[in-house]
Amino acid sequence: MPTPFLALGYFAPAPCVREKNRLRPGFRESSDDYPDKLDYRQSDLLDAFAERLGLNKANDEYPRDYMTRMIDRFDSKLVTENKAIINLLRDPKAERDQYDAIKIHYDTFIKNLDEEREAIDSKTRGDLGNVGGVSRMIAKSISAPRYIKSLDSYINDEANEELNRALAIKHRTDTINDTCQQFKHSLIGLSDLHQADQYRTHSEALQGSLNTFMSSYGKELSEDQQKAINVGFSVAKQQIRSNTMSFRR
Helix, strand or coil: CCCHHHHHHHCCCHHHHHHHHHHCCCCCCCCCCCCCCHHHHHHHHHHHHHHHHCCCCCCCCCCHHHHHHHHHHCCHHHHCHHHHHHHHCCCHHHHHHHHHHHHHHHHHHHHHHHHHHHHHHHHHHHHHCCCCHHHHHHHHHHHHHHHHHHHHHHHHCCCCCHHHHHHHHHHHHHHHHHHHHHHHHHHHHHHCCHHHEEEEEEEHHHHHHHHHHHHHHHHHCCHHHHHHHHHHHHEEEHHHHHHHHHCCC
């Protein structure tokens, strides 16, 4: 089992060294075939670690100076405070196996949650008349608050592993971002509904879901997320004005 010092090769900038120790994007390499290589998740963790501690070799730094700096940098304090990264460097396969074993609980939770959401969305699409993409997006926006609330419960449950709670936090952020995009495209997509009853049913459902979502999560939205919703409103209003002017003519 290599020591952290022997693992310094992971930080070396030479492409040949990187390819030797990491799965290569675009080459369809798998951890099943190369269990001792860093997978893509591990590579990202290591890159962030190296960036945070200034472990990358500077362009004008001599190799001998770089290695001397690395040996001095990898002291007992660094090793003690970064055990997870050191364990990853020593044995990528063991770290991966442990990660996967812990993550099973999160994967199962998300699988069940997604299946439950899909059942709800399917019923909502049917109630809306299932008019293509706009029905699908509005259904997703309606189920979003309940979905996010379930993620919140998982995140706040201290009985869950820290890793899994962190994954749930990221998924929650992605879900809120996706929901904002769904609102945007749903508002734009209303113009594709030419039957009055379909337009009314979808627009009322969309307005209700937007009100619910904004009352719960509106204060959390980033500038870009709020902008996405505003773009949807702007396009929808332009379409209404355009249709009104055409009708008057």
